[in-house]
Amino acid sequence: MSGAPLLEVEDAVVAYGDVPALRGLTVRVDEGETLAVIGANGAGKSTLLKTVAGLLRPVSGDVRLDGASLAAVPAHVRVARGIAMSPEGRRLFPSLTVEENLKVGAHARRTGPWDLAAVFALFPLVEERRARPAANLSGGEQQAVAIGRALMANPRLLLLDEVSLGLAPVVVAQLYAALPRITEQGTTVLVVEQDVHQALAVADRVQCLLEGRTALEAAADEVDRGRLTAAYFGVGER
Numbered sequence: 001m002s003g004a005p006l007l008e009v010e011d012a013v014v015a016y017g018d019v020p021a022l023r024g025l026t027v028r029v030d031e032g033e034t035l036a037v038i039g040a041n042g043a044g045k046s047t048l049l050k051t052v053a054g055l056l057r058p059v060s061g062d063v064r065l066d067g068a069s070l071a072a073v074p075a076h077v078r079v080a081r082g083i084a085m086s087p088e089g090r091r092l093f094p095s096l097t098v099e100e101n102l103k104v105g106a107h108a109r110r111t112g113p114w115d116l117a118a119v120f121a122l123f124p125l126v127e128e129r130r131a132r133p134a135a136n137l138s139g140g141e142q143q144a145v146a147i148g149r150a151l152m153a154n155p156r157l158l159l160l161d162e163v164s165l166g167l168a169p170v171v172v173a174q175l176y177a178a179l180p181r182i183t184e185q186g187t188t189v190l191v192v193e194q195d196v197h198q199a200l201a202v203a204d205r206v207q208c209l210l211e212g213r214t215a216l217e218a219a220a221d222e223v224d225r226g227r228l229t230a231a232y233f234g235v236g237e238r
């Protein structure tokens, strides 16, 4: 199912004011694969995802979907083209109900397998909480809603930013257990994590960022843990 590049980020430089966060970063995700981008706090992971989603514009370099540049394509049109993000920190509307939050994700919906019923089947707890304000949910439940909201757009490329953030390991494992049922629909996934163990468990390939550049790229099942740790922290054996 994989092969052709779905997403290509080429030599992207992205800055906040004068401060560069991505310093010439190249990332490729093939159709049907799951890429994990890992790296320490501040490495540029969220900046990468926001750049792909169209929330940040590169100073130089390009982002392409199916080989076509997205440079002139605003964020909401990127959703319609098939790029949906579950952002770091979940960012639900706290006073809206769970169901209302999910429907927000359907705004620029493509046709496809994901709708309210499918999200509820994926995360039964979310269905039980459907009429509650999002603010009343636990962190893990909120994360499930955030993933479900992104799925409601029926993305070709799903961007997941730090699913594990602030959650107990058992909850993280439950959330990641849903991933195969998402990828088997043909969805390509770009997951960003500080939790290296979890990232390696779900990904086909792993790319480690350090200060806005690639420090290591490898197949997830072949990566040398020592080299990965060194790349992650920017020390020694590289």
Ligand SMILES: Nc1ncnc2c1ncn2[C@@H]1O[C@H](COP(=O)(O)OP(=O)(O)O)[C@@H](O)[C@H]1O
Binding pocket: 016, 019, 020, 021, 039, 040, 041, 042, 043, 044, 045, 046, 047, 048
């Ligand atoms: N809104 C912002 N304004 C200024 N600097 C920022 C902003 N967001 C991120 N940065 C900086 O950009 C770099 C990369 O941040 P980020 O992409 O959030 O990293 P990560 O997601 O890997 O933790 C960091 O040095 C961070 O301090």
Ligand SMILES: [Mg+2]
Binding pocket: 045, 046, 047, 088, 162
């Ligand atoms: Mg981040």
